[in-house]
Amino acid sequence: MKRWFIGLSLSLWLVGLLGAAGLRYQMTPDEVRAAAGPPTSLLERGDRAIWMYPDGGRVEFENGVAAAIVNMLMATEAEISEAEAAVADAEGLAAEEVVQLEPEATELQQAEMAKLEAEMAAAHA
Numbered sequence: 001m002k003r004w005f006i007g008l009s010l011s012l013w014l015v016g017l018l019g020a021a022g023l024r025y026q027m028t029p030d031e032v033r034a035a036a037g038p039p040t041s042l043l044e045r046g047d048r049a050i051w052m053y054p055d056g057g058r059v060e061f062e063n064g065v066a067a068a069i070v071n072m073l074m075a076t077e078a079e080i081s082e083a084e085a086a087v088a089d090a091e092g093l094a095a096e097e098v099v100q101l102e103p104e105a106t107e108l109q110q111a112e113m114a115k116l117e118a119e120m121a122a123a124h125a
Helices: 002-021 029-036 077-124
Strands: 041-045 048-052 058-062 065-070
Touching: 029 048, 029 058
Parallel strands: none
Antiparallel strands: 041 048, 048 058, 058 065
């Protein structure tokens, strides 16, 4: 259980780290809002939108994804790859922990079933 919690915590931390590392092209508006916060102003025209941020930063969306990112912190390919690999490792640790917990749960279920059967036998005796 402890390893699973650590793996999940690490996974969530790294996902947050990726968001804090910056923006990347092809992000949806929801992903940009999660990574950069809400825009200070926005302009929408047809299938294009421009979100303005403090200090001249802006994200331009085309067809629902980020097409241009200006004066904003962007994630590098190395940061993205590192975070994705760390998340995959953490998910693997969590999966191992679940597999290890299943036999324990089965033993607990068997013990509970034996207890209930003993109570039923005593009630019918």
